[in-house]
Amino acid sequence: MIDLKLIKIKKPDEVNLILGQSHFIKTVEDLYETLVNNVPGIKFGLAFVESSGACKVRCEGNDPDLKKLASQNALDLGSGHSFIVFIKNAYPINVLNAIKNIPEVCTIFCASANPVDVIVAEKEDGARGILGVIDGEKPKGIESDADISWRKEFLRKTGYKL
Numbered sequence: 001m002i003d004l005k006l007i008k009i010k011k012p013d014e015v016n017l018i019l020g021q022s023h024f025i026k027t028v029e030d031l032y033e034t035l036v037n038n039v040p041g042i043k044f045g046l047a048f049v050e051s052s053g054a055c056k057v058r059c060e061g062n063d064p065d066l067k068k069l070a071s072q073n074a075l076d077l078g079s080g081h082s083f084i085v086f087i088k089n090a091y092p093i094n095v096l097n098a099i100k101n102i103p104e105v106c107t108i109f110c111a112s113a114n115p116v117d118v119i120v121a122e123k124e125d126g127a128r129g130i131l132g133v134i135d136g137e138k139p140k141g142i143e144s145d146a147d148i149s150w151r152k153e154f155l156r157k158t159g160y161k162l
Helices: 027-038 064-077 096-100 145-157
Strands: 002-008 016-022 043-049 057-061 082-088 105-112 116-123 128-135
Touching: 002 128, 016 096, 016 116, 016 128, 027 043, 027 057, 027 082, 027 096, 043 064, 057 064, 064 082, 096 105, 105 116, 105 128
Parallel strands: none
Antiparallel strands: 002 116, 016 082, 016 105, 043 057, 043 082, 116 128
């Protein structure tokens, strides 16, 4: 028997997040090293939910507020071997492939600045696992010519296109 839960990720609007699953306690150090080595000046906090042994939420980061935010959200999720990273001064696109290449990273559920809700299954013994995420809002239509122009301008303004 399982119960389904919908857990809202709590974060400021301007903060991006990456939510994933890993399989080993060294995830904390490897995520830290990957983030600082890929984006100079990145600010972040991260947390990993250990699912064996002491079963602790393991936390690191170079921004105390983001570290606290990551640890509390990870504790709220309580889903074994999941990790969450909160980022400022960078975008997930800047670090996502590097994170995917960490040997113990199994999957990425989402990378977003949007409101995110996580669908969690909980067993009778309290153990939890992430089933999926709801990232953002429902579409409001198909983009118009003005929307296309805005998209192209935004990508150039942020430096992702020439």
